[in-house]
Amino acid sequence: MQRSILITAMALLFSCIVNATPEQDKKLFQKFYTDRFSDIPISEFSNGVYALDQDARDQWEATLDFPPYEYALEEGEELFDTPFRNGKNYASCFENGGINIRQNYPTFNRQRNTLITLELAINECRAENGENFLAYGKGEIAKISAYMASTSEGSIINIVTPTKGNGLADYKKGKQYFYTKRGQLNFSCANCHLQNAGRKVRSETLSTALGHPTHFPVYRMKWGGFGTLQRRIASCDAQVRAQPLLGQSETYKALEYFLTYMSNGLPINGPASRK
Amino acid sequence: MKVLFNNSRAVLICILLILASFSSIAKSVTQAQAKAATEEAHNLWQQSIAAGHEWSTIKPLVVQSKKNLTAKLYFSALSLAEQAISQSKQALIQAEHEKINWLNNLPK
Numbered sequence: 001m002q003r004s005i006l007i008t009a010m011a012l013l014f015s016c017i018v019n020a021t022p023e024q025d026k027k028l029f030q031k032f033y034t035d036r037f038s039d040i041p042i043s044e045f046s047n048g049v050y051a052l053d054q055d056a057r058d059q060w061e062a063t064l065d066f067p068p069y070e071y072a073l074e075e076g077e078e079l080f081d082t083p084f085r086n087g088k089n090y091a092s093c094f095e096n097g098g099i100n101i102r103q104n105y106p107t108f109n110r111q112r113n114t115l116i117t118l119e120l121a122i123n124e125c126r127a128e129n130g131e132n133f134l135a136y137g138k139g140e141i142a143k144i145s146a147y148m149a150s151t152s153e154g155s156i157i158n159i160v161t162p163t164k165g166n167g168l169a170d171y172k173k174g175k176q177y178f179y180t181k182r183g184q185l186n187f188s189c190a191n192c193h194l195q196n197a198g199r200k201v202r203s204e205t206l207s208t209a210l211g212h213p214t215h216f217p218v219y220r221m222k223w224g225g226f227g228t229l230q231r232r233i234a235s236c237d238a239q240v241r242a243q244p245l246l247g248q249s250e251t252y253k254a255l256e257y258f259l260t261y262m263s264n265g266l267p268i269n270g271p272a273s274r275k
Numbered sequence: 276m277k278v279l280f281n282n283s284r285a286v287l288i289c290i291l292l293i294l295a296s297f298s299s300i301a302k303s304v305t306q307a308q309a310k311a312a313t314e315e316a317h318n319l320w321q322q323s324i325a326a327g328h329e330w331s332t333i334k335p336l337v338v339q340s341k342k343n344l345t346a347k348l349y350f351s352a353l354s355l356a357e358q359a360i361s362q363s364k365q366a367l368i369q370a371e372h373e374k375i376n377w378l379n380n381l382p383k
Contacts, residue, residue, distance in 0.1 A: 032382035179381060180376075181369065181376070182328055183330055184330045190381075194380070
């Protein structure tokens with residue numbers, strides 16, 4: 001009798017965890033960080049690891065007098081404004097002319113029943129206007145995306161998650177990917193950026209997953225250029241010796257959707273520079 | 276003395292012949308094993324991909340194993356394939372385990 005009660009209770013608990021609403025997930029997720037780093041205001045998580053490590057922050061702030069991404073950002077603006085061969089430009093594809101919209105992406109398109117990231121929307125805009133797709137992750141697409149992010153500086157991330165259907169399924173897919181251990185080193189995203197956030201891996205402080213999407217695309221010294229959030233996720237996968245997925249794969253789009261929703265309420269402060 | 280020398284020589288030749296035949300058998304067994312192991316490595320690697328838990332370390336092993344098999348480097352092909360098999364099996368165990376275990380990583 002006691003055993004069956006225990007099994008029923010466990011099944012109920014399991015069901016509650018799996019079927020928690022996105023809103024419940026987000027509250028728990030953000031509470032985890034605000035409890036753990038109780039002296040850090042929640043908006044500071046937008047600064048990633050620099051919210052946690054004062055020495056690193058001092059060095060980072062010193063570089064901001066002459067941001068290393070300045071020229072690449074200007075190029076992004078030029079690319080954004082350059083007309084396509086048909087005379088139209090990127091502004092013609094987006095609401096508000098593509099200005100101050102970063103905080104609304106990724107978005108679930110109900111008509112097409114699919115997730116649309118900002119980089120995917122940029123490429124679809126090109127295709128609609130007879131231009132070739134740009135390679136994802138870096139290069140021109142990251143520069144254009146960085147410029148668009150810069151026009152959203154200070155705007156609050158406002159991702160809407162559907163409560164049913166494929167949108168919710170995508171959200172859950174991203175959530176599961178974030179918490180699932182993978183690769184030869186058997187690490188999940190959460191192992192580093194949730195459970196061990198603030199601790200060291202060799203000489204580096206592990207950043208919090210809360211706030212990750214606010215500052216992408218980032219200009220990484222290691223890359224010598226801008227890279228998108230999905231490029232960084234692929235690097236993380238490679239570091240734990242899991243095979244990285246292709247940019248804009250359904251799984252990476254879902255992960256970006258989940259992560260960005262978890263940062264709802266935080267201000268956009270991208271593009272940013274990182275080591 | 277001469278008889279002893281002749282006998283020793285005969286024994287030595289016999290030993291060499293036996294070793295040579297073992298070597299030949301071992302080589303042919305390894306060729307068959309290498310081919311089977313490379314095929315098994317490929318199949319298990321594909322299964323790990325299908326399970327969504329491909330490790331980045333497996334593909335290079337499978338690719339090099341196939342190359343070595345083609346180049347008739349059977350011992351090396353077998354060794355690499357066995358490593359790929361072992362890693363793919365671990366990846367599949369991980370995939371099965373993580374079907375439920377990911378819930379343990381949720382914030383508490």
